[in-house]
Amino acid sequence: MKKYLNQNPVVLKLTILLLAALFLLPLVVTSPTLMQIFILVILYAYFTSTWNFVGGFAGVLPLGHAAFVGIGAYTSTVLLQTYGLSPWIGMIVGGILASIVGVIIGIRTLKLRGAYFALATIAIGEGIRVLFENVKEVGPFKINGPSGISIPLSENSFTAFQFDTKAPYYYIILIMLLVVLLLTYFMMNSKIGYYLAAGGEEPEAAEALGIKVSRYKVIAMAISCFLTALGGTFYAQLMLYFYPKSILGLDLSYEIAFIALIGGRGTILGPVLGALLLRPVSELTRIYIGDMLPGLHLVIFGLILIVVMRYYPKGLVVPVKILFNRHIIDRFSKQDPSNGITSTDKAD
C-alpha cells in the first residue's frame, strides 16, 4: 500500500481536495438538469474507463461496447419486471452474462489482427441490436422489440434503485467510477498489466517469452464487459426508459471509443479527461443548436478526434500532463526540489 501512496505531496493534496469537492457537489448544485449533466459526464467516464481495459491495455479496438451496456440494462430490467428482483442483483447477473458473451467473442478474435477484432465487435454490437429490435419476448421475459422498455415507477428506496432526487444517482455512479479507476490502477501495476503492455506492443516477442498474450487479453475483455454491463443497469435505472437504438446503437459504441481515444487510451485519467471535455460539448450543442443542425456534436467529435490523433496519437492526456507538471507541480513544490517531476507520473 505504501508503494501506492508514495506520490508527490502536491498531487496527493490535490487529489484529496478534488475528491472532497466531488462528494460535496450535490450540496451546492440543486438544479436537476445540471445534476443530470454531471451524472452523464461521470457515467461516460465510467463507460470509457471500462472500455479502456480492452481498448487501452489489450491494444485492440473494440467498437461494439454498446452491446454490453445493453445486455446490462436489459437483464436487470427484465428480471425486475418478471420476478421483481432488485436491480442490484440483476446488475450482477447482467455483468456475468455480458462477460460470457465477451469471452465467447474474444477467445477467437483476440488472437487475430486488430482489424478483425474491430470488425467482429461491430458485427456483434449491431447483431445484438437487430436481435433485440426483432424479438418481442423470450420465454417469460418481455423485451418489446424496437419500442423498448420502461421501468415502472416505485417508491424511493435503495433496493429498488429508484430515487426522488438526483443526488443518490450521482453518488452511486461516482463511487462506481472511483472503484473502476482504482481497479485500473491496480491492474496496470500487476502482472496482467505488464503482460498486456508487452503483448500490446509486440505480441510475437511477448509470446516468445512465454506469455500467453491472448489469454490475458481475454481476461481483460471479461473484466471490461462485466463492468460495462453494470453501467448499463445504472443507465436503465437513471433513465427509466430505453430502446435498442438508444442503448445498443453504433453511436453509443463509437462515442465511448472516441472519448477514450481523444482523452488517451491506456491511461488512468485519459478516459475521465475525455468525458470531461466531450460530454459537455455534446450536451450543450444538443440543447442549444440541436434542432437546427442535427449531428453537429458528432461532426465536432470527429474533427477533434482527427486533429488529436494527428498531433497527440496518445491522447490529450499527454499535453495536459505536461502543462500540469509545468504550471502546478513546479510552482507548488519549489520549496522542495527533491520532489521532482519524476514522481508525478500519475497520469500514466
Add this chain to the structure above:
Amino acid sequence: MIGIIEALINGILMGSIYGLTAVGLTLIFGVMKVINFAHGSILMVGMFAAYWFVILTGWNPYLAILIVVPLLFYFGYFMQSWIIKPIFEAEKDVREPITVIIVTTGIWYVLDNLALMIFGAEFRVAKTTVSGKIVEFYDMYFLLPKIIGAGITIACGIYLYWFLKHSKMGKAIRATSLDREAASLMGIRQSNIYNIAFGLGSACCGMAACVLVPFYYVYPTVGVPFDIKAFIIVVLGGLGSIPGAILGGVIIGIIENVGAQFMAATWTELLLYGVFLFVLLVKPSGLFGLKQDF
C-alpha cells in the same frame, strides 16, 4: 420455386454491386493494411454527387459515372495524402496502424453528420429515365437499373482485375501489398501507391454509387449498411483478395435475397451477422485470404 430462382438472380445482381464496394475496401486493405472505416461514407458522398447530377441536369443517370468516378478518385486520393498520410507515417513500423483506423472512423462520423446537417435526414429518390422499369423473363420480374448496374459493376471488376494483373501501376500496387520494403527498393514510391490505392478504392465506391442511385434511396447514413456489408464481405472473401471480395459480395447478396423469401427482411440482417461471425470463428482467413494477413 420460381420465386426462389428470382430471388437468387436478384441476389446475384445486388451482390455484384456489394462486391464492387468491397473490392475498394479490400484493395485499400491489401496495400496499406488499414481497414477504411470511412468507406461507406465515401459511397454516400458518391451517391449524393450522382443524385444531384441527375436532379440538376436531368440527363441519363449513367452519364454521372463520367463525373462522379473521377471526383471520388481524387476525393480518396487527397483524403489519403492530406489526412491519413501524416498519421500513417508516424506509425508505419507498427505491425498494425491502429491510429489510422481510428482516424478513418473519425472521417466517417464527420462526413455522415455533415451530410445530415446539409441535406437533412429525409430519404431522397432520384426519378430517372430507367427508374422503376421492369424486365420480364420467364415469369420472373427484375428491375432494369439493377441489371444495368450489375453489368457495369461486373465489367468494372474485370477491368480492375486486368489492371492489377497486367498494367505497370497495377503491378506496382501488388508489389507494395506483398512487401513494402522490397517494393520500395525496386524504386516504387510508396506514398504515391498509397494515394492511388485509396483513390481507386474510392472510385469503386463512386461507380457503385452511380449505379445505385437510379433505384436506391439516398440519405446521409446510407453508407452504414453498405459499410457493414462490405466488412462482412471482405472477411468472408479474405481480406486483401479481389476475387474473394466479388464472390463474397455475390454470396451475401444471395443470402440476403433468398433469405427474404423465408423470413422478415429484418431477420435476414441478423442472418448476415451470423454468417460473418461463423466465418470469423471457423475460418478467419476467409475464402481466399492469405495467411499473413490475419
